[in-house]
Amino acid sequence: MKITTQGNGIKIGERLENKITDKLRKFDKYFGDEGSCNVRIRPEGTKMVVEITMKLDNRIYRAEARDEEILTAVDRAIDKLESQIRRNKTKFLKRKKEYPQIASYLEDDNASDFDYIADAPEDSKITRRKTFELRPMTSEDAILQMEMLGHNFLVYLDADTDSVCVVYKRNDGDYGLLEPKY
Numbered sequence: 001m002k003i004t005t006q007g008n009g010i011k012i013g014e015r016l017e018n019k020i021t022d023k024l025r026k027f028d029k030y031f032g033d034e035g036s037c038n039v040r041i042r043p044e045g046t047k048m049v050v051e052i053t054m055k056l057d058n059r060i061y062r063a064e065a066r067d068e069e070i071l072t073a074v075d076r077a078i079d080k081l082e083s084q085i086r087r088n089k090t091k092f093l094k095r096k097k098e099y100p101q102i103a104s105y106l107e108d109d110n111a112s113d114f115d116y117i118a119d120a121p122e123d124s125k126i127t128r129r130k131t132f133e134l135r136p137m138t139s140e141d142a143i144l145q146m147e148m149l150g151h152n153f154l155v156y157l158d159a160d161t162d163s164v165c166v167v168y169k170r171n172d173g174d175y176g177l178l179e180p181k182y
Contacts, residue, residue, distance in 0.1 A: 001028050001035045001054075007040040020074055027054070052077045084138050085149050134164065142167045143175055154179060 003024050005017045024037055035056035042049050047066045050073040054061040061084060065076035134157040137145065146154035146167055153168035158179075166178040 001025075001033065001038055003039065005041070007041045008040060008097050010041055012042055014042060016070065021079060023071075023074055026078075032142075039074070041073075048073050050077045052081060055079060060149060084150075087147075089113075109132060136162075138161060138164070139167055139177055146155045 003021050003023070005012050006022055018150045018157065020039055022038070027035070027037070035054060037055075038053045040051045040053075042051075044066065047068055048070045049064065050070065051064045052074075054063070061081055063077040063080035065073045065080060067073035067076060090153050132155075134155070136157045136159040138159055142154050142156040142165070145156070146152075146169070153166055155164065155166050157163070160166045161179070163182075164180065168178070170176050
């Protein structure tokens with residue numbers, strides 16, 4: 001797995017980068033060279049924020065953790081990634097053909113894709129802007145991707161209809177699907 005480490009507002013030394021890489025190597029035996037992992041570290045007050053984004057088979061897994069110690073925050077973020085995968089274990093195992101690496105990880109375990117645009121005009125109400133690549137997927141895959149990212153909605157390209165759709169989590173815990181006509 002290709003691992004990139006970057007600091008926003010902090011310099012990442014080679015020793016720290018090697019420690020972070022060693023901690024993330026536990027995913028290598030399952031995902032091999034197929035995936036990529038981006039680790040972003042930034043200070044926020046007295047705490048350090050660690051954001052790990054793992055890309056594997058056109059799927060994105062993301063976790064974020066805060067702590068006063070960088071390595072503790074890294075450990076927490078890695079634990080969150082593992083938790084996301086375990087939480088959706090039955091979904092992955094039912095669809096082994098679509099998620100072979102994750103299914104093998106779960107069986108053996110027994111148990112930046114975004115480009116940030118910071119230069120928004122000062123008088124604009126938009127405080128953060130993201131661009132991303134639309135990927136063709138089914139609504140079930142979109143729900144799984146949304147849950148793995150921890151988001152309330154996800155914009156995707158529907159593989160069946162070839163149109164842009166949005167899945168979202170409703171207040172009652174169910175999911176909604178927006179299918180625009182254009």
